[in-house]
Amino acid sequence: xxxxxxxxxxxLILSIIFIFSKSVLNQKHYKINKSEVYxxxxxxxxxxxxxxxxxxxxxxxxxxxxxxxxSYDLLALDKYNDAAVCIIANYINFSLNSKDSIKRFFDNMxxxxxxxxxxxxxxxxxxxxxNSLVDTSDLGLLKKACRLDWKNGEVNYLLGxxxxxxxxxxxxxxxxxxxxxxxxxxxxHYFSLLYKFKSEFIFKGxxxxxxxxxxxxxxxxxxDFDNIKPNKKSTYFLIESSFILPKHWETxxxxxxxxxxxxxxxxxxxxxxELRDLKEAPLINNFYHKQIYRFTQFGFLSNSTAxxxxxxNGKVDIYWKSRSFYSDNNLFGGSKKLTLKDWQKFMFxxxxxKFWDINPSYIKDETVIPMNDGETxxxxxxxxxxxxxxxxxxxxxxxxxxxxxxxxxxxxDLE
Numbered sequence: 001x002x003x004x005x006x007x008x009x010x011x012l013i014l015s016i017i018f019i020f021s022k023s024v025l026n027q028k029h030y031k032i033n034k035s036e037v038y039x040x041x042x043x044x045x046x047x048x049x050x051x052x053x054x055x056x057x058x059x060x061x062x063x064x065x066x067x068x069x070x071s072y073d074l075l076a077l078d079k080y081n082d083a084a085v086c087i088i089a090n091y092i093n094f095s096l097n098s099k100d101s102i103k104r105f106f107d108n109m110x111x112x113x114x115x116x117x118x119x120x121x122x123x124x125x126x127x128x129x130x131n132s133l134v135d136t137s138d139l140g141l142l143k144k145a146c147r148l149d150w151k152n153g154e155v156n157y158l159l160g161x162x163x164x165x166x167x168x169x170x171x172x173x174x175x176x177x178x179x180x181x182x183x184x185x186x187x188x189h190y191f192s193l194l195y196k197f198k199s200e201f202i203f204k205g206x207x208x209x210x211x212x213x214x215x216x217x218x219x220x221x222x223x224d225f226d227n228i229k230p231n232k233k234s235t236y237f238l239i240e241s242s243f244i245l246p247k248h249w250e251t252x253x254x255x256x257x258x259x260x261x262x263x264x265x266x267x268x269x270x271x272x273x274e275l276r277d278l279k280e281a282p283l284i285n286n287f288y289h290k291q292i293y294r295f296t297q298f299g300f301l302s303n304s305t306a307x308x309x310x311x312x313n314g315k316v317d318i319y320w321k322s323r324s325f326y327s328d329n330n331l332f333g334g335s336k337k338l339t340l341k342d343w344q345k346f347m348f349x350x351x352x353x354k355f356w357d358i359n360p361s362y363i364k365d366e367t368v369i370p371m372n373d374g375e376t377x378x379x380x381x382x383x384x385x386x387x388x389x390x391x392x393x394x395x396x397x398x399x400x401x402x403x404x405x406x407x408x409x410x411x412x413d414l415e
Contacts, residue, residue, distance in 0.1 A: 067087060068087065068088070068091055071083075071084040071087040071088050071091075072084075072088065075088070079109065079112070080109075080116075080118040080119065080122065082122065085122045085126055086125075086126055088105070089102060089105070089126035089127065090126075092105060093128075102127055103127075106119065106122070106123040106127055109122070109123070110123070115148060116148070117144075117145035117146070117148040117149045117152055117155055120141045120142070120144055120145035120148070120155075121141075121142070121145050121152075121154055121155055121158065123141055124137075124138045124141040124142050124145075124158065125158070138162065139159075139162060142155055142158050142159050142162065143159070146159060150193075151193070151197045153194055153197065153199025153200060153201045154199075154201060156190045156191070156193045156194055156197075156199065156201070157190070157191075157194060157199070157201035157204065157205055159186075159190040160186075160187050160189075160190035160191040160194070160205055160208065160209075161208075161258060163183050163184075163186035163187040163190065164183075164187040164191075164208040164211075164212065164258055165256075165258070166179075166183045167180060167183035167184050167187055167212060167215075167253075168253070168254075168256050168258075170183060171253045171254060172254055180215070181216070184212040184215050184216050185212075185216065187208060187209075187212045188209065188212045188213055188216060188218075191205040191206075191208060191209035191212070192209065194206075194209075195209075195225075202225070203238065203239055204239065204258075204261050204262070204265060206222065206225045207222070207245075207257045207258065207261050208257055208258045208261075210222055210250050211249070211250060211251075211253060211257055214250050214251050215251075215253055221250065222250070235282055235284055235285070236268070236271065236272040236275050236276075236282045236283075236284065237268045237271060237272060237284065237389060238268075238284070239261060239264045239265055239268055240264075240359075241268065241389045241391060242264040242265075242267040242268050242271070242391065243260050243261070243263065243264035243267075245257070245260075271296075271376070271378065271391075274296065274298045274304050275296065275306065277304065277323060277331075278296075278304055278305075278306045278321045278323055278331065279321070279331065280294070280296075280306050280308075280321070283380050283381075283382040283387060284382075284387050284389075285387075289312070289384065290310055290311060290312035290313075291310065291311040291312075291381075291382070291383045291384075292308060292309070292310050292311075292380075292381070292382045292383075293308070293309045293346070293350070293379070293380065293381045293382075293404075293408065294306060294307065294308045294309075294378075294379070294380045295307045295308075295377070295378070295379050295404070295405045295408045295409065296376075296377075296378040296380075297375070297376070297377050297378075297405070297409075298375075298376055299375040299376065302375065303322050303323060303324055304322065304323045305320065305321070305322045305323075305409075305414065306320065306321050306322075307319070307320045307408045307409055307411075307412055307414075308320070309338070309343070309346065309408055309411070311343050314340060315337075316337065316338040316339065316340060316342060316343045317335060317336070317337055317338065318335065318336060318338055318408070318411050318412060319333065319334075319335040320333050320334055320335070320412040320413075320414055321333035322414060334412070334413055336413070338411060342411060345407070346404070346407055346408070349400065349403050349404045349407055350381070350404060352400050352403075353400035353401055353403070353404055354400075355379070355381055355388060355390065355404070356381070356386065356388055358388070358390055375393070376391065376392070376393055377391070377392045377393075377401075377402075377405055378390070378391045379391075379401065379404055379405055
């Protein structure tokens with residue numbers, strides 16, 4: 001009997017070891033399959049019109065009583081709405097200055113649905129109104145959220161971000177090899193999951209992932225992610241259009257690439273907001289089967305303007321819209337037909353500029369004069385399956401880029 005008991009105990013122990021080892025193996029970092037091609041899917045959620053309206057009301061982050069009320073109304077319809085939680089947490093932290101109130105706010109949110117990781121993620125992001133995510137309380141919250149849903153794109157991105165920042169800080173200070181390897185491996189693990197589960201956060205996470213993989217000896221380059229394409233009709237610009245990577249950034253571990261990516265994302269969102277306010281359609285996914293060029297100009301103290309020139313089977317049209325800086329509702333515009341000669345002259349300017357040979361990026365050179373009003377000029381082109389965008393900040397000197405933009409503007413009836 002004693003031997004039977006020992007045999008059963010041994011089998012039980014071996015089973016536990018097998019199950020544990022299998023779970024550990026499943027947690028290894030995902031090996032990127034460079035031949036895999038996929039598209040980030042659209043969200044299947046159909047948003048209620050009331051939610052969309054309230055989101056538009058809180059989008060500009062004005063901390064007045066109307067915005068606060070709209071934020072609470074929005075939470076009643078969508079209790080994990082990121083924009084609303086951000087506004088309310090900011091209001092409680094800085095207007096009421098109440099740590100007890102902010103704690104109760106997130107405690108109640110978590111208690112209402114303890115198995116949902118969304119509340120834990122929001123708490124990590126906004127309880128202290130800090131997006132740095134560098135202290136142990138944030139790490140604990142995010143790891144708990146990860147245990148609830150380890151495929152969640154946002155929690156994997158935030159955990160990868162936390163470990164990447166720890167890696168970058170360690171490299172710029174102590175450079176202890178054991179710490180660097182640990183932080184790099186953790187960052188690689190969480191960022192790789194974004195690729196494995198086809199999360200939209202991979203568009204930001206691929207940059208630090210390339211860095212930490214190179215540090216760990218995995219030879220990965222940004223081009224390995226070229227097969228990842230956004231599949232959203234609402235996408236106006238990719239992050240790449242708003243920042244320039246320095247030379248040798250893949251192995252320059254002192255360089256905090258994620259910081260520039262986050263800044264670029266904020267800039268892209270600002271530019272997209274301008275086009276949404278002008279009621280313009282995205283050109284990045286050209287579903288229109290025609291040649292389209294668009295010049296967009298806006299600044300902190302000036303009107304926002306979009307001028308679009310189209311050529312469909314030799315029929316050339318130009319459309320323009322402008323919105324007054326002083327009024328959100330003052331949107332006006334017009335259109336007219338153009339001749340093929342107008343189109344050919346513009347094509348000459350595009351060719352002279354070498355528009356299609358320039359990488360989609362923010363041009364950072366001596367031709368930009370910083371302006372007090374934060375002037376931004378954007379020139380987009382969509383030609384069937386091709387798309388490119390060039391941006392400049394400040395008013396450019398007379399260059400082929402400016403010639404293209406000003407020529408489009410001159411064809412309108414705008415003064």
